[in-house]
Amino acid sequence: MEPEIFNERTDLTELNQAVDQIRQTLSSIIIGQKETIDFLIAALLADGHILLEGVPGVAKTLSAKLVAKSIDASFSRIQFTPDLMPSDVLGTSVFDPRSSSFEYRKGPIFGHIILVDEINRAPAKTQSALFEVMEERQITVDGNTYQMDEPFMVLATQNPIEQEGTYRLPEAQLDRFLFKIEVKYPTLEEEIIILQNQHQQKLEVEINAVKAVLSIDKIKKCRAIIKALHVEPKLIEYAARITHETRNNKSLYLGASPRASLAMINSAKAVAAMQGRDFVTPEDIIKVAAPVLAHRIMLTPDKEMEGLTPADIVAQIIQKLEIPR
Amino acid sequence: MRFLLFIFIFFGVLKVHANVVGPDSVSLKTVIKLDSTKVDLRKFDKSKLDAFAKEADFKYDDAPVGLSLWDRFWRWFWDLIGHALSNKMSGGLIKYLIIIVFVGLAVFIVLKIIGADLKIFSHKSQIVEVPYSESNDNIHEINFNEQIEKAIENSNYRLAVRLLYLRSLKKLSDTNLIHWLPEKTNQTYISEINDPDKKREFSKLTHQFEYVWYGEFFIDRENFNTIKDTFERFNLYSS
Numbered sequence A: 001m002e003p004e005i006f007n008e009r010t011d012l013t014e015l016n017q018a019v020d021q022i023r024q025t026l027s028s029i030i031i032g033q034k035e036t037i038d039f040l041i042a043a044l045l046a047d048g049h050i051l052l053e054g055v056p057g058v059a060k061t062l063s064a065k066l067v068a069k070s071i072d073a074s075f076s077r078i079q080f081t082p083d084l085m086p087s088d089v090l091g092t093s094v095f096d097p098r099s100s101s102f103e104y105r106k107g108p109i110f111g112h113i114i115l116v117d118e119i120n121r122a123p124a125k126t127q128s129a130l131f132e133v134m135e136e137r138q139i140t141v142d143g144n145t146y147q148m149d150e151p152f153m154v155l156a157t158q159n160p161i162e163q164e165g166t167y168r169l170p171e172a173q174l175d176r177f178l179f180k181i182e183v184k185y186p187t188l189e190e191e192i193i194i195l196q197n198q199h200q201q202k203l204e205v206e207i208n209a210v211k212a213v214l215s216i217d218k219i220k221k222c223r224a225i226i227k228a229l230h231v232e233p234k235l236i237e238y239a240a241r242i243t244h245e246t247r248n249n250k251s252l253y254l255g256a257s258p259r260a261s262l263a264m265i266n267s268a269k270a271v272a273a274m275q276g277r278d279f280v281t282p283e284d285i286i287k288v289a290a291p292v293l294a295h296r297i298m299l300t301p302d303k304e305m306e307g308l309t310p311a312d313i314v315a316q317i318i319q320k321l322e323i324p325r
Numbered sequence B: 001m002r003f004l005l006f007i008f009i010f011f012g013v014l015k016v017h018a019n020v021v022g023p024d025s026v027s028l029k030t031v032i033k034l035d036s037t038k039v040d041l042r043k044f045d046k047s048k049l050d051a052f053a054k055e056a057d058f059k060y061d062d063a064p065v066g067l068s069l070w071d072r073f074w075r076w077f078w079d080l081i082g083h084a085l086s087n088k089m090s091g092g093l094i095k096y097l098i099i100i101v102f103v104g105l106a107v108f109i110v111l112k113i114i115g116a117d118l119k120i121f122s123h124k125s126q127i128v129e130v131p132y133s134e135s136n137d138n139i140h141e142i143n144f145n146e147q148i149e150k151a152i153e154n155s156n157y158r159l160a161v162r163l164l165y166l167r168s169l170k171k172l173s174d175t176n177l178i179h180w181l182p183e184k185t186n187q188t189y190i191s192e193i194n195d196p197d198k199k200r201e202f203s204k205l206t207h208q209f210e211y212v213w214y215g216e217f218f219i220d221r222e223n224f225n226t227i228k229d230t231f232e233r234f235n236l237y238s239s
Helices: A013-028 A034-045 A061-069 A087-089 A124-134 A189-200 A202-209 A215-228 A231-250 A258-274 A283-292 A303-307 A310-320 B003-026 B046-054 B071-086 B093-112 B145-151 B157-174 B186-192 B196-213 B221-238
Strands: A052-053 A073-080 A090-095 A103-104 A114-119 A137-143 A144-147 A153-158 A179-182 A253-254
Touching: A013 A061, A013 A144, A013 A215, A013 A258, A034 A052, A034 A061, A034 A153, A034 A179, A034 A215, A034 A258, A052 A061, A052 A231, A061 A073, A061 A114, A061 A153, A061 A189, A061 A202, A087 A124, A103 A144, A103 A258, A103 A283, A103 B157, A114 B221, A124 A137, A124 A153, A137 A189, A179 A283, A231 A283, A231 A310, A253 A310, A283 A310, A283 B186, B003 B186, B157 B196, B157 B221, B186 B196, B196 B221
Parallel strands: A052 A153, A052 A179, A073 A114, A114 A153
Antiparallel strands: A090 A103, A137 A144
8 A cells, every 4th residue: 555655756676686685695604693784784885984893703804804795896904903004004105216206005995895804903003094084085195185986985893802902992083983883692593503504614615606796886876875865854853862962961971973963864864775765764763873873972980880881871862862753 | 218207207206305304494483573553443424324325326135136027927837837736626637737748748759859650649640732832742632633633724744644643652552552652663662562463553554654754755635535544444443
């Protein structure tokens, strides 16, 4: 009955096909982690960067590599280490004796999908080299500005447990990630399947067999569709209220910035499109609220001592606010 | 550091020693001098003293006590309470009445502080007709029939669908199929319904509401009537 009443305004067929294809590709290799896969796709569609956090061995790097592999785009991997320098990431100018001039050699940051593995192992100096490129999709070296090709997506991983030889990411950099996804342990059933696949040597074969299912043009088209999706004004106000509440919450030392509100709306649009809707509902905003806000806010020391997490506070804020209806 | 500590202790000991030894070594010799000059006794003039005594500024004994109106009220109030309590007939009754009032007040304040639903005391909240614009989020205070009619008259079908949906939520809340709270999402209400048929039907209504309200899809009179029929069927079915 609904299709007769509500004629589709936006053609989401191509987008949904693309989402299904990439979801199928990732799910065939990564057992479980459905939510992580959905957020990875949402970030790709919303033109955002993702930070994957989890203990070692929960397929963070594998997830990021598979996203890159399923897209017909260039891929770079940068292993962040304590001795890594900004020029190792961005590139450097080298003197060419033949022309008696400096020539810029591009660093590994030049690519479409960039996997920054163990991002918290590099010092703040190197991490800050990513500030400009992550926000403005450009880098400035020796007075020259170089634009990144679209799509440009940074997939970073970090381990929350290890403290030895790690550096906490600066707030300014955390704010540049659309989502921080906590990759959790698989369930018992999922782990059995992982072991069976490994035992039958299926995993390696399947990883090698992964082919690009999304072209750069298709990604650009999907992003353009998502940008044009409809958001009712009261829902914009709702997202702003959630962010605003983080600034007045007594449990928080640092609230979220307006960039967080923008990120919430953009990612809610992507989530809505993935569900075949050309408009956002409050559920879409609630779904993305914790992954968007949790890494952008800071708990007060006493709340941290009580064992609360930023995601708990976001949940409390959402429970307190009235749903626009 | 050690040197400083040594100096401090050394001079401290010396001072204590000096204090102990001091009084024994001093002998005082007191010399009292006699004053033999003649003293003239002066007397006060009695008439002048009387004149001063008559002046208002020097009358301290009968100075009026400055009671404000507020103080007078409280004196009257406590006098009244005191008289009432001292009365053998009514004293006991009033005493207990006052205790009940104060205990009741304390319980009320505590309940207000913990945010308890005070409607349990009045069994069912009295329905107060509040203008729609002021009560658009409290489903128990909206006069749905009137507001829906008004929205249809104004051809505001989007608002009419919203009111139809809120009315369905109220029906579900009244029949205890859902527990209404403004902070809950539509999907939460769907998950609260246990009856599979009602859940399916309400999911359809939610879908229609979301398309019209959040999606701002245009609906004409004909489409609105179709949606309205669906809502009315559900309301009949769920009541």
